[in-house]
Amino acid sequence: xxxxxxxxxxxxxxxxxxxxxxxxxxxxxxxxxxxxxxxxxxxxxxxxxxxxxxxxxxxxxxxxxxxxxxxxxxxxxxxxxxxxxxxxxxxxxxxxxxxxxxxxxxxxxxxxxxxxxxxxxxxxxxxxxxxxxxxxxxx
Numbered sequence: 527x528x529x530x531x532x533x534x535x536x537x538x539x540x541x542x543x544x545x546x547x548x549x550x551x552x553x554x555x556x557x558x559x560x561x562x563x564x565x566x567x568x569x570x571x572x573x574x575x576x577x578x579x580x581x582x583x584x585x586x587x588x589x590x591x592x593x594x595x596x597x598x599x600x601x602x603x604x605x606x607x608x609x610x611x612x613x614x615x616x617x618x619x620x621x622x623x624x625x626x627x628x629x630x631x632x633x634x635x636x637x638x639x640x641x642x643x644x645x646x647x648x649x650x651x652x653x654x655x656x657x658x659x660x661x662x663x664x665x
Contacts, residue, residue: 549618555631559597563588564617564630567603572635575603584634591632602628610642 555561565573565584573582580601592599607613617630645653 549629550631556595556597560600561588561592561595561597561632562600562602562628562630563592564602564604564613564628564633566635567605569606569635573603588632588634602630604630604633610636
């Protein structure tokens, strides 16, 4: 009786788990034929909607990158969070149910923060090792 109860509880828990978006590798992205790019919503001149058409410097750069990779580009509009951690978590690492669990392969115009990129934990390891910030691309 207890074993049956344990099996039933496990089955219910498995069925009720939230779906988690998965980070894709480069090979998976290429095989899918799609580059998912998150850009900040209403952030002219970098990314904005112009009568239903995505426009801006970041949109153009993302399209050029997708073309160079030979894949189509899917744009994910990202309202800015309160902190950089929120944006990266919601669109790059884990995805958020508040944003339809959309996970991007790349996020444009992330605020460049050297301290954030170089932050280390108490063991001296990079705390944000999955973040690669190569530098600001504007003055």
